[in-house]
Amino acid sequence: MPFKPPDVAKCPVCGKSVYAAEERVAAGAKYHKFCFKCSMCNKMLDSTTVANHELELFCKQCHGRKHGPKGYGFGGGAGALGMDKGERFGNKECEMDNKPKDTSGVTGTGGTGPKCPRCGKTVYDAERAIGVITPWHKSCFNCKGCKKSLDSTTMAMHEEEVYCKNCYGKNFGPSGYGFGQGAGTLSMG
Incomplete structure (x- = not known):
């Protein structure tokens, strides 16, 4: 019987x-050591870091x-919002892209949610400032x-705009006479 070499995987x-x-083996397929790398970022992989x-x-x-999964509410852990699709590595699409679609023709203004008083675009929960009603x-x-960046304890409203307490006071x-002199002094006389 002639010698038959074992089947060699491609x-x-x-x-x-x-x-x-x-x-190197992943999902039942055999790869070369130097081919066993991420197809997007080219990082070398091992059995603990590979995804197929x-x-x-x-x-x-x-x-x-x-x-x-992509879109609002999905993230990389610790409450993060993951919107990175890896465009810098050449990825242009995502299988489960569920970011709300804008049908108005003006970027970010579509959608049925509330609008931001400053820019007029839709405010989704993941990008909403916390601690304010509007x-x-x-x-x-x-x-x-x-x-200056604000939060609910450092802001003051005036005619639908927000200011830091310092700018609001100014x-x-x-x-x-007597206002703003410091040390709580107020002279009315």
Whole structure:
């Protein structure tokens, strides 16, 4: 009986034969050691960092960017909002992209949610400033005067705009002799 060599698997990345001394295995397929890397960011992988999608290899982070759930409310842990699809690695789409679609023609103004008083765009829960009744984007919730970032304890409202307490006092607070002298002094005489 003639000698028959064992079947040698072909690497799904390069299509060449993979021999036992150089093989890495994922999802039942054999890969070369140097082909066993993320198809988006090219990071070298091992059995603990590999994620596979239809024989295409990814690091777990890039797999999540390309094939994981996306949109408001999905994140990378610790309450994070994950919107990174890996565009810098060439990924243009995501299987489960559920970001609300804007049908108005003006970016960010569509949707049925409340609108931000500063920019007029829809305010989704994940980007809403916390602690204020009127919905604002976190990025828009800053002092109109000095642009200082605000929260519910450092803001003052005037005619649907927000100010830090310092700018509010300068622009809309009491004025005249004795006001703003410091140390709580007020002279009315």
